[in-house]
Structures are given as C-alpha cells and as structure tokens.
Amino acid sequence: MEIIAHRGFCKDAVENTPAAVLAAWQIEADAVEIDVRLSKDNRVVVIHDANTKRISDVQLHVSAADFKRLTEIGVVSFKKILYAIPENKKVFTEIKCKSEIIGALKAEIENSAKQRQIVLIGFDFRTMKQAKIAMPDIYVCLSAKAKRGLTGKFVPYSGNLIERACENKFSGLALEYNSITADFADACRGANLKIFAWTVNDAETAKFLDDCRIAGIITDQPCLIRKAIEKE
Numbered sequence: 001m002e003i004i005a006h007r008g009f010c011k012d013a014v015e016n017t018p019a020a021v022l023a024a025w026q027i028e029a030d031a032v033e034i035d036v037r038l039s040k041d042n043r044v045v046v047i048h049d050a051n052t053k054r055i056s057d058v059q060l061h062v063s064a065a066d067f068k069r070l071t072e073i074g075v076v077s078f079k080k081i082l083y084a085i086p087e088n089k090k091v092f093t094e095i096k097c098k099s100e101i102i103g104a105l106k107a108e109i110e111n112s113a114k115q116r117q118i119v120l121i122g123f124d125f126r127t128m129k130q131a132k133i134a135m136p137d138i139y140v141c142l143s144a145k146a147k148r149g150l151t152g153k154f155v156p157y158s159g160n161l162i163e164r165a166c167e168n169k170f171s172g173l174a175l176e177y178n179s180i181t182a183d184f185a186d187a188c189r190g191a192n193l194k195i196f197a198w199t200v201n202d203a204e205t206a207k208f209l210d211d212c213r214i215a216g217i218i219t220d221q222p223c224l225i226r227k228a229i230e231k232e
Contacts (some may be wrong), residue, residue, distance in 0.1 A: 001209075001210055001214065001215065001216055001217060001229060002030040002031055002090070002196075002215060002216035002217070003029050003030050003031075003216070003217060003219065003222050003225055003226050004029065004030065004031040004032065004033050004090075004092055004196065004216050004217065004218040004219065004222075005020075005021075005023075005024035005027075005029040005031070005032045005033065005218075005219070005220075005222045006033050006198070006199050006218050006219055006220045007020060007032075007033060007034060007035065007048065008020025008021040008022075008023060008024050008032050008034065009023035009024040009026075009027055009029065009032075009222060010023075010220065011023070014055065014074070015048065016034050016035055016046045016047055016048060016076075017046075017074070017076060018076060018080060018081065018084065020032075021034070021081055021084070021091075022084075024222065025086060025089060027222055027223055028226075029089075029222045030089065030090065030216070031089060031090035031091065031092055031119075031216070032089075032090075032091055032092065033091075033092040033093075033094060033121075033198075033218050034046050034078075034081060034091060034092070034093055034094070035047060035048040035093075035094045035096045036078050036093055036094065036095060036096060036097075036101065036105065037050070037062045037063065037096050037097045037101070038062075038063060038097055038100055038101040038104060039062060039063070039065060039066055039067045039070055040063060040064055040065055040066050040067075041066045041067050042103075042104050043067035043077060043104065044077065044078035044079070044101060044104050044105050044108055045062065045067065045070055045075050045076065045077060045078065046075065046076050046077070046078055046080075046081055047062055047070075047075050047096075048096065049062075050062055050063070050096070050097075052065075052070070052073055052075065055073075055074060055075070056073040056074060058073045060073070062075075063097065078093070078105070078108055079108055079112070082108060082109070082112045082114060082118075083112055083114075085114055085117050089117065090117050090118070090119055091117060091118055091119070092119045092121055092174075092196070092218065093105075093118060093119065093120050093121070094120075094121045094122055094143070094174075095120060095121070095122035095124070095127055095128070095131065096122075097127075098124060098126075098127050099124075099126065099127045099130045099131075101127075102127070102130055102131055102134050102135075103134075105120075105131075106134050106135050109135065109138065115135075115137055115138055118138055118139070119138075119139040119140075119141060119171075119196075120135070120138055120139070120140045120141065121140075121141045121142075121143050121174040121196070122142070122143055123142075123143045123144070123145075125142065125164075128140055128141075128142050128143075128168075128170065129168050132168065132169055132170060136169075139171040139172070140170055140171055141170060141171055141172040141173055141174045141194075141196060142161075142164070142165055142168075142170050142173055142174070143173070143174040143175070144157065144161060144173065144174075144175050144176065145176045146175070146176040146177070146178035146179035147179060154178040154179045155179060156179055156180075156181045156183070156184055157175065157179045157180065157181075157184050159187060161173065162187055162188060162191050162193060165191075165193055166191050166193070170193070171193070171194065172188075172193050172194035172195060172196060172215065173188065173193055173194075173195050173196070174196045174197075174198060174218070175195055175196070175197055175198070176197075176198060176199075177197040177198065177199075177200050177205060177209065177217075180195065180197055180209065180212065180214070181212075182211070182212050185212035185213060185214055189213065194214070194215035194216075195212075195214040195215055195216075196214070196215055196216040196217070196218060197209050197214055197216070197217050197218065198217075198218035198219075199218055199219060199220060200217045200218070200219050200225065201219055201220050201221045201224070201225075202224075203224060203225070203227075203228035204228075206219075206224075206225045206228040206229055207228055207229065210228075210229040
C-alpha cells in the first residue's frame, strides 16, 4: 500500500510548498498529494483554496491574479514541485478548478517527462473526463465523498460509481474513506480499478483499509499510518 502525504508533510512546513513536499520525501512517504489551480496568465500553481486568504494577509482570487503576484505571497508553481520529484516517488495532483487548466497542465507534465510519476485526481466529472481524453497515458482517478443515509450512518459506495469509472476509462477512484467497504474494494479490484482513500489519520482505519487491499492512503500522519500497517 502506498502512503501518500496530504499536501506534503506539514508538521513543520506550510502545506502545498516545496518544504512540505521535501519533508514528505525525508520521512519516506511513497507519494505526496498536492492541489493545483490556474492563474490569470495560465500558469499552473499549487494551492488548495480559490483564494489566498488562508495562506497570506494579502487576499487574492487565484484565477484573477497573475503568476508573479501569486509567487510574491508564497504560492509556488506546479513546475517547481514536478521537477523535484525523486525517481521512485509519485505526485497525486488534485485539480481544484475546471477544465480550463488541462492544456497548461498537460504541457507541464509532458515537458517534465515524468508522466509515469503523476496521478491526477479530482471531483468534477467533466474535468476529469477531459483530462483522461487529453492525457490517455496519465493515471486519472475520479474523486468522491462519502455520503450518509437517513439514519446518519455512512452508506457504502455503489456499483454505479464503478460503472461510471470504467465507462470513462478512469484508472482508479480517490474516495473519502468512510464509505469504503470490503465488498466495494473487492468489486473495484474485479474491475481493475485502484482505490486511494482520503484523509485517513488513525491506525484502526488504516488497518481496515489495508485488510481491504486498497492501493493507497492519503494522510496527514504518514509515519503513524505506516507503523499501523507494518504491524499487521
């Protein structure tokens, strides 16, 4: 199972920065998960939110700000993360905007020659479908959130999600962990779909998911999760 550091390893570093990504490599995470958006001047930048309110005193909307201004307040380019990936590591790249980013994202990935080390994930179905069409050789996963039933309990993911993923040639699913069951994991394996669960920060859940034989866990606690599954 792959251990994927959520937005890098942020114990002593700011999320979605080179320092956080480097920290993840230093603790031997198998991969990192980062978030990307498109600037006003069509540069791919690494930031989770649509604005800079949470990371800076200067408040800018990412899509309305040019790249130079964003870098002045600490936002970094996707290219900077991409070119620093060690040979045996991966970067799970969550697309936080719509399909307008695909052309620039494709160009940067191709220029880096690190296609095999990139996994694209995202919630917007149309955007991810277009990403798979534009980049058929890239590993593309559709994301989904867990849902609660009328009783308030989480309900298992349905087979419709598997069918949709297969019909559109997605490589896997990036799923909120609460609705993953052993049966659903078995069904995904039967359909040749990998599951990457997010965001798992406790040992008990990690052990359960390891028993389900999913492909990877996205976590804020890479060391804890690795210890939990290695004890199995």
